[in-house]
Amino acid sequence: MSEILPRGFVFSQSNLQAFQNCRFSFMLRYIRKLPWPSPLSARSASFELDQAAGSMLHSLIHQYFLGIDAELLRSCAEAFPDARVSRWLERFLASPYSEILPNQYPEHSQQIALGGNLLLAKFDLLHLDDDAIQICDWKTSRILLNRVRLQNRIQTMVYALVAVSANDSKTRPVSMYYWEADFPDNPIIFEFSPQQLIDFRKTITNLIHTIKSLSPDEFIRTTNLNHCSYCEYQTYCSRVGIPKDEQAYQDWLEIGLLEN
Amino acid sequence: MSSIIRRMIALFWTLIAGHKVFQHPFEPPRFLTLETAQYYMAQIVDPLIDRGHFAAITLTRNRLFSQLLDNLNKSAIVGFPHTTLARRLKTAWNGDASQLVVYDDVQLAVNAYDDVQLAVNAFRAYCLENNLLDFSLQVELFCGILWQNNTFQKYFQTQYQHLIYDNAEEDPPYVHDIVKSWTKNLESSLVIMDEGGGLRSFLGADPISASALSTTADIALRFDQNFVSPPPIQAVIEQISSTPFQKLPLSTLSAALLIPQAQPRFFPELLYNVCQEISELVQNGTPAHEIAVLSPFLSDPLVFELSRRLGKAGIPVQTLRPSLALNANPHVQTVLTLASLAYPAWQMPPDLFQTQAALSIAIPRLDPLRSHLLLKQAISDDNRVTTLPLIEDLPEEISVRIPQDVAHRYETLRSWLASSDPDEPLDYFISRLFSDVLSQPGFGFAESQLAGEDTARLIESYQKFKLPLSADPQADASFLGKEYYRSLRQGLLSALYLPDDEIVGEPGVLISPVMTFLMQNRPVRHQFWLNLGSKGWYERLEQPLTHPYVLNRQWQSGKKWTTDNEVELAHFNLQRTLSGLLLRCSGQVHLCSSTYSEGGTEERGLLLTWAQNLFRSALREDQNG
Incomplete structure (x- = not known):
């Protein structure tokens, strides 16, 4: 087993996704914690705006579930420099996901032990009902995400796995709702079967096992240059990513949103 | 707590907005760091200085701004209205001679405190107008609004069940x-x-x-057993807290505190001796990480010289640095000097030597002499470089002295700078300069991890700086870059902050300021105390516009702060520092002093006197006994 991971390292959706994107980038970012000048460009400006707007929407929805008056939230959204936020909030308030129910936990973190390793999930909203568990995730993508892609995303697997394991829900069905603020009428909903949950556990366990078994020189650079597009270590690797790759854009946006 | 406060204010900003404390309550908050708070304080105070305020005070601008902010912070963390600052400071001031050095006369001192009040009131008003939140305002909002709010309490109390x-x-x-x-x-x-x-x-x-x-508390436990220090050190700890002066046997004292046989005259000799002693300790089996070299203040030359000497002896060194001076960082200087050439609208062209140094770092084979020759062709009357000259415009006797490959790299850099967009945000510019030029083969940052880290931290520093400023619609990219560079040159942004408690270097001999070492709470076997004669071991910083002991909840209102208080405080500080160090020593303390201090003066502070008295009385006792 490799001992290069920092002691007490907590695996999460974002670092596992980063590993899947590029092993070398994972090592620089999470093991060596190397600060490096990110390539900045006009494209990064929209990246920053998207991050700020996405983060604001998450904060407003969080406050909504904490019981803050919707009118005050509207005033804050209207005063926010990016007009999308106000629009997104209105759509959220009009959606069925804004219903306030007992046992809802906004911006809630849960951690489980998985084969001796810690695995963390940060839920946008977790609803622990007596007979079901619902996970909600708010998204602010520019394009509607593909259902198949979402199903295979590390996030989907980690969230479902942690929700099941941390809340003793062997008998309760678990479902996950991806709600897109720009496509409010097209939520993507997953209802996980017991077999899917077993598969998720296996996939994530294997992924963690792979990370832990690698020696430093096995954290190799990705061969898929799409993943380099928004990586801060482009110049470290003397690489230029393929621009305009929406998938890479979304991956890094999500990682950024979760880690900030 | 400060990070919790900031996070909670950001999360519950809507609740605060509902109280309409700010002029634009629903617009997002603009959190200030210490540095950006100083920047805004400068906007308030500079016009006041121009109108003759603070005329009686001789202080650098940075120290003036930081003391004004310190006053605001004290009012928030102690819990009194900031509008009473001047009254509190005036009441405690006794007009003694030492303070008159600062104020010229009593009336001017009173005026200075009134100026303080004027400045902090204006700063607070400006913050409320512009949604700016310095630390003091964050604390006041948290304690005064959030902590009292039921929605907040409901959230906060359900977040945690246990507290350590x-x-x-x-x-x-x-x-x-x-x-x-x-x-x-x-x-x-x-x-x-x-x-x-x-x-x-x-x-x-x-x-x-x-x-x-x-x-x-339901249960209060007090632990007073010392598990670290050996008996001789414990005897010294007891001696420190005893009154009247308690003698110690020479054998005990010599086992705890080591003094050299002969005192060196100059500080470099002392450093040589310290390194010799450390080498011997390491050779005799003491692990290097069990040794600490401590001084009240740690200058860069001191750290450099000790690290160099110990490194030469093959002994690893660690330094504890809470911050790294921006202006002292060669990579940062190089990038910013090149930026000042690329942004002529800033109207702050670099001087000849600054540009020469930057070119030599950017292009390693372009030595300072050649870059000097090259730049001399383009300097203005006031020794400034406004643009890099074209190689082909140079007189032949100079151009022939520059190797072809170096000339080629110089031209790459020059043309890159000349073609840069003067409206480009500074962080984008730095990022491109790094990736397009400086990190490329043959340039000075190529394959240098340190250069990459320094550049990344510079970008981060700028991004933090621009965050509150960029909310102003008139603050375009050129303005933000200029303000950052100007603030840096004026010393407002003095440091590149490293993560908390960052230890630089592999495990080895620790070189650290005394206070930083104490806060680390880590025992070592051998402590070397340098600059024994310095008053820095116990004296508080000179702060004519604020007072940490008067602006304190324990200060009795109406009392005067006298010279006796100052002396008492110095003794208390020294006692607390020495006890703290000795409690973290599991072996021996090496007392190190030279006739002339690091600064070249003869210093005879309280610590040196205490050590001399202790040994003198022990020797006398030993000879008599």
Whole structure:
């Protein structure tokens, strides 16, 4: 087993996704914690705006579930420099996901032990009902995400796995709702079967096992240059990513949103 | 606590907005760092200075701004209205001679405090107009609005069931107030404090307020057994706290404190001796990480020289640096010098030597002499470089002295700078300069991890700086870059902050300022105390516009701060520092002094006198006995 991971390292959706994107980038970012000048460009400006707007929407929805008056939230959204936020909030308030129910936990973190390793999930909203568990995730993508892609995303697997394991829900069905603020009428909903949950556990366990078994020189650079597009270590690797790759854009946006 | 406060204010900004404290309550908050707060304070104070305020005070602008902010912070963390600052300071001032050095006469001193009040009032008003939140305002909003709010309390109290709160003695009283109220609703709480602490009193730490938390506890335990120090060191600890002066046997004293047979005359000799002693200790089996070299202040040359000598002897060195001076960082200087050439609208062209140094770092084979020759062709009358000259425009006798490959790289850099967009944001510019030029083969940052890290931190520093400023619609990219560069040159942005407690270097001999070492709470076998004669071991910083002991919850209103208070404080500080160091020593202390200090003067502070008296009396006793 490799001992290069920092002691007490907590695996999460974002670092596992980063590993899947590029092993070398994972090592620089999470093991060596190397600060490096990110390539900045006009494209990064929209990246920053998207991050700020996405983060604001998450904060407003969080406050909504904490019981803050919707009118005050509207005033804050209207005063926010990016007009999308106000629009997104209105759509959220009009959606069925804004219903306030007992046992809802906004911006809630849960951690489980998985084969001796810690695995963390940060839920946008977790609803622990007596007979079901619902996970909600708010998204602010520019394009509607593909259902198949979402199903295979590390996030989907980690969230479902942690929700099941941390809340003793062997008998309760678990479902996950991806709600897109720009496509409010097209939520993507997953209802996980017991077999899917077993598969998720296996996939994530294997992924963690792979990370832990690698020696430093096995954290190799990705061969898929799409993943380099928004990586801060482009110049470290003397690489230029393929621009305009929406998938890479979304991956890094999500990682950024979760880690900030 | 400060990070919790910031996070909670950001999350519950809407609740605060509802109170309409700010002029634009629903617009997002603009959090200020210490540096950006100083920047805005400068916007307020500079016009006041132009109108003759603060005329009696001789202080650098940075120290003036930081003391004004310190006053605001004290009012928030102690819990009194900032509008009473001048009254409090005036009441405690006794007009003694030492203060007159600063103020010229009594009336001017009174005026200075009135100026303080004027400045902090104006700063606060400006913050409220523009949604700017310095630390003091964050604390006031948190304690005054959020902590009192039911929605917030409902959220906060469900977040945590148990609390472990360590180093309570290093926190100001508002934290103790919060903890006291918080623990009522927790399932369990454990508060830990060190009675010998309160090292950050000058920053508002209040150990008396911390100890009051024990009165609300169900169980209070006191641990007074020393598991670290050997008996001779424990005897010295006891001696320090004893009054009247208690003698120690020479055998005990010599086992605890080591003094050289002969005192070196000059500081470099002392450093040589210290390195010799450390080498011997390491050769005799002491692990290098069990040795610490400590001084009240740590200058860069001192760290450099010790590191160099120890490194030469094959001994690893660690330094504890809370911050790294921006202006002292060659990579940062290089990038910013090149930026000042690329942004002529800033109207702050670099001088010849600055540009020469930057070119030599950017292009390693372009030595300072050649870059000097090259630049001399383009300097203005005031020795400034406004643009890099074209190689082909140089006289032949100079151009032939520049190797072809170097000329090619110079031209690459020159043309890249010349073609850069003057409206490009500074962080984008730096990022491109790094990736397009400086990190490319043959340039100075190529394959240098340190250069990459420094550049990344510079970008981060700029991005933090621009965050509150960029909310102003008139603040375009050119303005933001200019303000950053100007603030940096004026010393407002003095440091590149590293993560907390960052230890630089592999495990080895620790070179650290005394206070930083104490806060690390890590025992070592051998401590080398340098600059024994320095007053830095006990004297508080000179702060004519603020006063950490008067602006304190324990200060009795109406009392005067006298010279006796100052002397008493110096003795108390020294005693607390020495006890703290000795409690973290599991072997011996090496007392190191030279006739002339690091600064070249003869210093005879309290620590040196104490050590000399201790040994003199022990020797006398030994000879008599």
